[in-house]
Amino acid sequence: MGRRRRRGSGVRWLGHYSSAQSILVVGDGDFSFSLALAAAFGSGENIVATSLGSYEALICKYSKAETNVMKVERRGATVLHRINANNMSGHTYLKFRQFDRIVFNFPHAGFKGKEEDMRMVNSHRKLVKGFFGNARRLLQPYGEIHISHKMGYPYDAWDLKRLASESFLDMIRIVGFHKHDYPGYNQKKGDGPRCNEPFYLGVSCTFKFCLMYSY
Template sequence: MPKVKPKLKASLIKLQQEKQYRGKINSLPSHPYSKSKIKHKSTFVKPLPPPLYKPEDKILLVGEGNFSFANSLATNILYTSHFIIATCLDSEEILNKKYDDAKQHIQSFIEFGGKVIYEVDATQLEKCKLLKGKRFDKIIFNFPHAGLGIKDQDRNILSNQKLLKAFFNSAIPFLSSKSLYSDMNDGEIHVTMKTVEPYNQWNVKQLAKSTGHLAIKESIDFIPNQYPGYEHRRTLGYQQGKSKNDNDEIFSKKPKTIIIARKESLELEKQQREAAENTRVPFIVD
């Protein structure tokens, strides 16, 4: 049997992904952040937006908790995890003590082809030998938190700002780039945050810009229902009786995914759009 070409294989996987995704959206709940709570007679359910990720994307996940996001991404969105590396700060032993469901998520993720690396500090990615020389199309940090348990709000905000700024600086060399490395794509950093106080005071967008190399592409709603099986977990772990179940903790706090990219790549995109608009032939009606 002839070998399937890589491009054809990627196209077939993408087609399968889109087909299965269309079948899922009608069975999922309506948008969880809908302003109107009035029940209408209409049975129309607003479809969820398409996923941000493609099967061929090279993805790095940092700061994973119970690995339910990594597993959902592999098993329900991309139907593969061959190009995904999922990392966490904890050792394997500590992780399993903090999250009793982590082991099953990791096992499933690995079965789909994913790679897991423990004890990776998101603020010092360059120190991880297994990441050396790699670049990624998407670097994802969901609900970052220093987890220091600081009671004073101002000090707590500062500790998380320090975490994020160090992460941004560390992540930049791992972003793919068309102009710098002749990669196929320009890489993006995706940071998902709650958009209520005190998280708004972290000034994530400004922290990214302060690196001098990054700029904000856009911000979009993060919809947990889009990732079946994903269950948000706190940095300190799940505590029976104290932690809310599943995604209750984030539903009411309207999380958004901030999409960040190299400043020069966004500037080049803008120039190309403007050039394309200027070269359009006007349609004249006599």
Template sequence: MELDVHTMNQHPQLIYRRFDCTIYNFPHAGYLRGSFSSESDKSQILAHKNLVKGYFMSAHQMLCSRGQIHVTHKTKFPFTEWEIVNLAKVAGLYLVEEETFYPWQYPGYVNKRGAGNCDESFRLGMSSTFKFAKY
């Protein structure tokens, strides 16, 4: 099933479902300029922010009343420029907890790229899982 995070709450298989938790590990909007892209480029950061904001807005509609939205994200520059917590606020969510992400705590977890050679993993670096709930 293919999903667009901006409209996933309207997908025919999901429209009437409510979830206790939705999870988006390492969201990424892709590279706007291919191999010439830089994660610190302002337009690249804006594309990422639009992706995450769209996810928050749509996922908010899919939560049960006490549900949570989890986003695992890198916590060093330039990824801090995405301002994940502020994007969540715009969508009517508040930060419940930020927990350091350690992949070894999730047996079998392997991160994969979403573009190019999708079977390759990427360097995680310092990352956290941000847990949000509805106001």
């Protein structure tokens, strides 16, 4: 069961996130992660949840996306589609906002080869580096950027710490990612004919980053 905690008057927590934080969720698959947060908080008014593709593409790919989006919006969250992690800081809505937490769970550049191929590793690195460069522009001075990521070979080769440093971000900690902390969250493959199926998480962690010198 998820870690629903209360810290302070009226503040609700789930995992690393609270109802007192402004939260941007990037590339949320079928929006089940944003829904888990909004349900735990009792409101989604502090959440902006995004997808890479259009709404039409989203509901075609994921069986529960239409219902999840509806539930998230009913709880007051802002839902945005066609948000690319590599240029999101220029989006009409986002460019005037700053967030306490920016979350990108299991970024992936698509299935264009075997994960261990350097061409694929470099493609993933390019995606993450672009995300870091954009996310830092949308981050509050003492906010955090979180990437949940699989551990071990070949995922360690992405070298998230170095990519973050190149965008003037410091890694402040790595903590274990446990799916059961976010009830209802369902990680999706997101690409190809099996896009609606979950991928194997194995050992995964959340990497936390901040602006250099902000801590």
